[in-house]
Amino acid sequence: MDHASRRQVGLRSSVATLAVGLLVAGCQSPAEISLRREITGLRETIKQKDHQLVAQKATIDELNAQLAVARSISEEDLKRVFYPERLIIDRLSGGADYDGKPGDDGVTVYLKPVDKDGDVIKVAGDIRIQLFDLAAPPARNLVGEYFIPVDQVGQLWHGKLLTNHYTIKCPWPKPPDNTELTIRATFVDYLTKRVVSAQATCQVRLPPD
Numbered sequence: 001m002d003h004a005s006r007r008q009v010g011l012r013s014s015v016a017t018l019a020v021g022l023l024v025a026g027c028q029s030p031a032e033i034s035l036r037r038e039i040t041g042l043r044e045t046i047k048q049k050d051h052q053l054v055a056q057k058a059t060i061d062e063l064n065a066q067l068a069v070a071r072s073i074s075e076e077d078l079k080r081v082f083y084p085e086r087l088i089i090d091r092l093s094g095g096a097d098y099d100g101k102p103g104d105d106g107v108t109v110y111l112k113p114v115d116k117d118g119d120v121i122k123v124a125g126d127i128r129i130q131l132f133d134l135a136a137p138p139a140r141n142l143v144g145e146y147f148i149p150v151d152q153v154g155q156l157w158h159g160k161l162l163t164n165h166y167t168i169k170c171p172w173p174k175p176p177d178n179t180e181l182t183i184r185a186t187f188v189d190y191l192t193k194r195v196v197s198a199q200a201t202c203q204v205r206l207p208p209d
Contacts, residue, residue, distance in 0.1 A: 081191065081192070082115050082121050082123065083115065083123060083189050083191060083192045083194060084113035084114060084115060084121065084123055084125075084187060084189055084194070084196050085114065085115060085116050085194075085196065086114050086196050086198070087111065087112070087113055087114070087185060087186075087187050087196040087197055087198040088111070088112040088114055088120075088198060089109060089110070089111060089112075089183055089185055089198045089199070089200040090110035090111070090112060090165055091200075092110055093107065093108060093109045093110050093183060093200065093202055094107060094108070094202035094203055094204065095107055095181075095202065095203060095204030095205055096108040096169065097205075098169070098171055101207070102205075102207055102208055103175070103205050103206055103207025103208060104175075104204045104205045104206070104207075105171050105172070106144070106169060106170045106171035106172050107131055107170045107172070107181060107183065107202060107204065108167065108168070108169050108170070109129055109167075109168045109170060109183055109185060110165045110166070110167055110168075111127065111165055111166040111167075111168060111185055111187070111198075112164065112165045112166075113125070113166075113187055113189075113196070120164040120165065122154075122157050122159060122164070123189060123190075123191075124150050124153060124154070124189075124190040124191070125150055125153060125187050125188050125189045125190045126147070126148065126149055126150050126153070126187070126188040126190070127147070127148040127153055127156075127166065127168060127185065127186070127187055128145070128146070128147050128148075128185070128186045129145070129146040129147075129148075129168055129170055129183065129184070129185050130142065130144075130145050130146075130183075130184045130185075131143040131144045131145075131170060131172065131176075131181050131182070131183060131184075132181065132182040132184065133176040133177055133178050133180075133181055133182075134182055135177070135178040135180065136176065136177040136178060140177065143172050143176045143181060144170055144171075144172045144173060146168065146170045148168060150190045153166065156168060175206050175207055176204070176206070179203055179204055179205070179206060180201055180202070180203060180204075181201065181202055181203075181204055182199065182200070182201050183199065183200050183201070183202060184197065184198075184199045185197060185198050185199075
């Protein structure tokens with residue numbers, strides 16, 4: 001093949017290549033081109049959001065780690081803080097009339113957290129009270145259960161005239177079968193997460209039939 005023929009073949013190849021390119025470009029409408037650009041933009045946005053989420057998770061994990069360290073309490077720390085080592089249900093706890101009608105409507109519990117020196121202390125924590133009528137059949141011996149979270153416990157403290165205690169009113173859903181009830185109290189110290197509990201019996205007056 002001479003030089004002119006080779007030149008003509010090369011020209012035809014270039015024209016064909018250009019024609020294919022124009023054909024491919026011509027097959028994409030403006031709407032398709034715009035959609036492709038939008039998809040590319042969304043992919044970039046998603047990639048950026050993924051990076052932000054990874055960074056935020058790392059920050060949250062770091063803060064949780066710092067909180068765990070801040071709340072960890074060693075034995076040396078326990079020697080310097082006040083926390084309840086035992087719980088006392090005051091002897092005045094017992095049946096209470098809340099509506100002024102004959103018979104009791106529940107039990108009022110006077111609760112005293114006591115530290116290692118034997119002093120009653122006002123301390124933050126969760127309180128749980130359970131009332132049992134142990135003489136009743138097993139299916140009916142739980143008279144009532146009452147939970148006071150840490151953010152409400154402070155409102156129940158009475159610290160005047162030597163009456164340092166938490167006062168928890170426990171109205172029962174319905175009167176028990178018997179006049180002697182067992183009180184079980186549990187206190188979870190907010191700072192140390194230590195649990196102390198106590199149990200006592202009390203007398204109640206049943207409403208007339």
